[in-house]
Amino acid sequence: MIPRPKPERFRLRRTMMFMNAQKPGLIKDAYIYGCDSIMLDLEDAVAENQKDAARFSLYHALKTIDYGDTEVIVRINGLDTPHWQEDIRVCVAGGADGIRIAKCESAQDVKTVEDAVEAAEKEFGVEVGRTLLMAALESPKGILNAYEICAASDRMLGVAISGGDFRKCMQTKPQRDGVDMLTARGMMLIAARAAGVQCFDTVFTDLDDMEGFEAEVRQNKAMGFDGKSLINPKQIRLVHQIFAPTEKEVTQAEKIVRAYKEQAAAGVGVFTVDGKMIDIAFIPGAERTLRLARACGMYEGDLV
Amino acid sequence: MKNAVGRDIPDELLVNGKEVYQGKNYMDGKYIQKAAPKTRRYETPQESKLVGSLKEALEQCGAKSGMTFSFHHHLRDGDFVVNMVMKAAIEELGLEDLTIAASSLGNAHDPIAAYIEEGKVVGIQTSGIRGRMGEVVSAGKLKTPAIIRSHGGRPRAIEGGEVHIDIAFIAAPTSDCVGNCRGIGGKSNCGSMGYAMTDAKYADHVVVVTDCLVDFPNMPASVEAIDVDAVVVVDSIGNPKKIASAAARISQNPRDLMMAENVAKVIAATPYFKDGFSFQTGVGGPSLAANLFLEQYMDERGIKMGWAIGGICGPMVELLKKGKVGKVIDVQDFDLDAVNSINQTPGHYEMSASQYANPANKGAFVNKLDFVVLAALEIDTGFNVNVLTGSDGVLRGAPGGHPDTAAGSKVCIIVTPLTRGRMATVCEHVVTVTTPGDCVDVLVTDYGIAVNPLRPDLIECLDKAGIPHVTIESLKEKAYSLVGRPDDLQWEDKVVAVLEARDGTILDVVRKIKPYDPEN
Numbered sequence A: 001m002i003p004r005p006k007p008e009r010f011r012l013r014r015t016m017m018f019m020n021a022q023k024p025g026l027i028k029d030a031y032i033y034g035c036d037s038i039m040l041d042l043e044d045a046v047a048e049n050q051k052d053a054a055r056f057s058l059y060h061a062l063k064t065i066d067y068g069d070t071e072v073i074v075r076i077n078g079l080d081t082p083h084w085q086e087d088i089r090v091c092v093a094g095g096a097d098g099i100r101i102a103k104c105e106s107a108q109d110v111k112t113v114e115d116a117v118e119a120a121e122k123e124f125g126v127e128v129g130r131t132l133l134m135a136a137l138e139s140p141k142g143i144l145n146a147y148e149i150c151a152a153s154d155r156m157l158g159v160a161i162s163g164g165d166f167r168k169c170m171q172t173k174p175q176r177d178g179v180d181m182l183t184a185r186g187m188m189l190i191a192a193r194a195a196g197v198q199c200f201d202t203v204f205t206d207l208d209d210m211e212g213f214e215a216e217v218r219q220n221k222a223m224g225f226d227g228k229s230l231i232n233p234k235q236i237r238l239v240h241q242i243f244a245p246t247e248k249e250v251t252q253a254e255k256i257v258r259a260y261k262e263q264a265a266a267g268v269g270v271f272t273v274d275g276k277m278i279d280i281a282f283i284p285g286a287e288r289t290l291r292l293a294r295a296c297g298m299y300e301g302d303l304v
Numbered sequence B: 001m002k003n004a005v006g007r008d009i010p011d012e013l014l015v016n017g018k019e020v021y022q023g024k025n026y027m028d029g030k031y032i033q034k035a036a037p038k039t040r041r042y043e044t045p046q047e048s049k050l051v052g053s054l055k056e057a058l059e060q061c062g063a064k065s066g067m068t069f070s071f072h073h074h075l076r077d078g079d080f081v082v083n084m085v086m087k088a089a090i091e092e093l094g095l096e097d098l099t100i101a102a103s104s105l106g107n108a109h110d111p112i113a114a115y116i117e118e119g120k121v122v123g124i125q126t127s128g129i130r131g132r133m134g135e136v137v138s139a140g141k142l143k144t145p146a147i148i149r150s151h152g153g154r155p156r157a158i159e160g161g162e163v164h165i166d167i168a169f170i171a172a173p174t175s176d177c178v179g180n181c182r183g184i185g186g187k188s189n190c191g192s193m194g195y196a197m198t199d200a201k202y203a204d205h206v207v208v209v210t211d212c213l214v215d216f217p218n219m220p221a222s223v224e225a226i227d228v229d230a231v232v233v234v235d236s237i238g239n240p241k242k243i244a245s246a247a248a249r250i251s252q253n254p255r256d257l258m259m260a261e262n263v264a265k266v267i268a269a270t271p272y273f274k275d276g277f278s279f280q281t282g283v284g285g286p287s288l289a290a291n292l293f294l295e296q297y298m299d300e301r302g303i304k305m306g307w308a309i310g311g312i313c314g315p316m317v318e319l320l321k322k323g324k325v326g327k328v329i330d331v332q333d334f335d336l337d338a339v340n341s342i343n344q345t346p347g348h349y350e351m352s353a354s355q356y357a358n359p360a361n362k363g364a365f366v367n368k369l370d371f372v373v374l375a376a377l378e379i380d381t382g383f384n385v386n387v388l389t390g391s392d393g394v395l396r397g398a399p400g401g402h403p404d405t406a407a408g409s410k411v412c413i414i415v416t417p418l419t420r421g422r423m424a425t426v427c428e429h430v431v432t433v434t435t436p437g438d439c440v441d442v443l444v445t446d447y448g449i450a451v452n453p454l455r456p457d458l459i460e461c462l463d464k465a466g467i468p469h470v471t472i473e474s475l476k477e478k479a480y481s482l483v484g485r486p487d488d489l490q491w492e493d494k495v496v497a498v499l500e501a502r503d504g505t506i507l508d509v510v511r512k513i514k515p516y517d518p519e520n
Helices: A048-064 A084-094 A107-123 A140-144 A146-150 A163-170 A179-195 A210-223 A233-243 A247-265 A280-295 B054-060 B081-092 B107-117 B131-138 B153-159 B194-202 B254-268 B285-301 B314-321 B353-357 B402-408 B456-464 B472-483
Strands: A015-020 A037-041 A071-075 A098-101 A132-137 A156-161 A198-201 A227-230 A271-273 A276-278 B068-071 B098-102 B121-126 B146-148 B167-172 B205-210 B230-233 B277-281 B305-312 B325-333 B348-350 B371-374 B378-380 B411-415 B442-445 B448-451 B491-500 B506-513
Touching: A015 A233, A048 A084, A071 A132, A084 A107, A098 A107, A107 A132, A107 A146, A132 A140, A132 A146, A140 A146, A140 A163, A140 A179, A146 A156, A146 A179, A156 A179, A163 A179, A179 A198, A179 A210, A210 A233, A227 A233, A233 B254, A247 A271, A247 A276, A247 A280, B054 B081, B054 B205, B054 B230, B068 B081, B081 B098, B081 B107, B081 B167, B081 B205, B107 B121, B107 B131, B131 B491, B131 B506, B153 B194, B153 B353, B167 B194, B194 B325, B194 B353, B254 B285, B254 B411, B254 B442, B277 B285, B285 B314, B285 B371, B285 B411, B305 B314, B314 B325, B325 B353, B353 B402, B371 B402, B442 B472, B448 B456, B448 B472
Parallel strands: A015 A037, A015 A227, A037 A071, A071 A098, A098 A132, A132 A156, A156 A198, A198 A227, B068 B098, B068 B167, B098 B121, B121 B146, B146 B491, B167 B205, B205 B230, B277 B305, B277 B371, B305 B325, B325 B348, B371 B411, B411 B442
Antiparallel strands: A271 A276, B442 B448, B491 B506
16 A cells, blocks of 8 residues: 555646556556656546456556656546446545546536545545546537636646547647647636646647657647646657756746745835846746756755 | 675686686786697698588598587577587587587577487587577586686687687688688678687687688688688578568667666766767667667767777667768677678678677777666676576576676666566576676666766766666665565576686586475
């Protein structure tokens, strides 16, 4: 039995790597690749007649493997299937950090899952509220309801768009410039920021097209995503590289946070750093940069 | 008597000046008396040295019971020649008490196991021993202990007369009628013939066995006619499919790639990674993939590799063709890309095993090597590596150039997954020490990197570059926590193989394994 620390609702989630929960060879030590979160999949990767076997393997993995600092999230089957309730019981009993709700379309979907999670937490003696939730938006309706979904529960850590299903609904295919999902990504980002939760982009499935992958990750960062879903460990390094702050950004953030701490202690609210006006509104961003820098091995100070 | 890696070497082996392993470079500065062969003069001009059969060649060379026959292993698992020659000697001529001195032996030589069991073959000297032969030797059926040497240790032993070769059999992809041999141009090509060169120079008699006779002179020759007594043409010297694979492909396994990337990171963090650096890597998954990531670092820093050595395969030839490595010096080829490139691509040269790795000559290539990346079956907390015996104690591997490159190089990196199935790769004590820990510098596993405490300079390099590393003890504990701690192997007293360090001292012995008893 491996005790896992209480999950943090807001933490670094640059990379969330999917893997089939049924494959012990994959899930036994997926943390070695250094992704921030692993996403153990009970849904599409698992054949219909193997759902039970996958849950069994998942439960024992959660109970026996020390995933360390790597967050462990489980993608459960959709609410339109006969599997999701048992999926939730297994996740909670095993102590998963979070549950990803597939094909989420409304705040009610989140609440339905939340009720089942709470019931399972009580059933298995897990602290109520421990298990986090995130929603996958896979349809136009999900995108249109993004804000109510993001704001539906205090357990919500964020939302992710799922490109495969979404593009099918929209009758489009992946485009080099990302125009196929530009609006949806933008709407989801706005909703997530408005609700104060994180936002993640979809997987990039062509493993041989590293150029296309890089372009997409660069666009993700430019649009303001927190991270990206991945399907292979070899995609991790590039995302971490691109999401890393620049040296200049780190130095600047450090100056801002340090100056703020000094000025606030002296009772000053507005001050200048390198000639630019700084007030409290700059602090969360600067602190986020420092946390990111620390994760990237670029910052070793004690300001965050 | 205990040696420098803590292995107990039986006193009865310490005769005729044999010593136990004393540590790296112990023999430095000592003199070696080279043993010249006794060879026949062929003064009367000969039109041809062709003889009708192996039997005739054996007779012509005065083959008799008790002799030592030597072979090279450039035909790898495709080799037909060892079996063919031993069959002619034992079944046609009725010889016995024979010793095989090969640069390596493998699964292709399973039929020799029967000759060992029948007592016809009484001695084996080799780098590699696998398959049925490994099993019968481990079962104590060979009359004398097998002697296992590295690729550099073998030419040292031959040149110093520790192995006296009565007849060397040179499998040759092409030969002319007087015995000028090349590894290319025929139907069973192997490229470099580096392991055969010392044999040809130091054997009393040399027989070339080929399946492709070409016009005289077959130049440039890897083995020269001046050393050859007889040439035998056979239907086939080997199975080309097993001699060289189509092309060594770089692994797509994410675990291999991650380890390879970390290997490149470590290399790039050292001061030796500068324009003109030298490099050798194996063909295993993560070792070969290191090429790929190293190239990225070379591009980033705007530097080129000066030269590469070793067993060579396609990815290194590619780097040569792209102008990213200056010269490739080649003792053995692993795939057709390398076979087809040697002596063809400008800058791709052939070398002998002595030139490659012999510790007793005046400076082998390995001595100038900056980096070598090697695999391991096991590595213990003293950084000792085993690449010879399996977790069951049975002979199933080969030191090859491992101990030579590890000792010669400035940075020796071992790359291996922490566990293989139920076996812990990083362990308390390796079954057999084939490369001593004082020659091994860095261990890269999928669960972390460890640096040998003997190399504080490298620890500092990694720290400066922000590359996390842990102790090798913590990796061992992690491995045992995953797969459990194995029981110790149970041995009998009988020594079945002696593992010579590259300098000729005794590094370890392999004993007869006790049959597994689940009750005990």
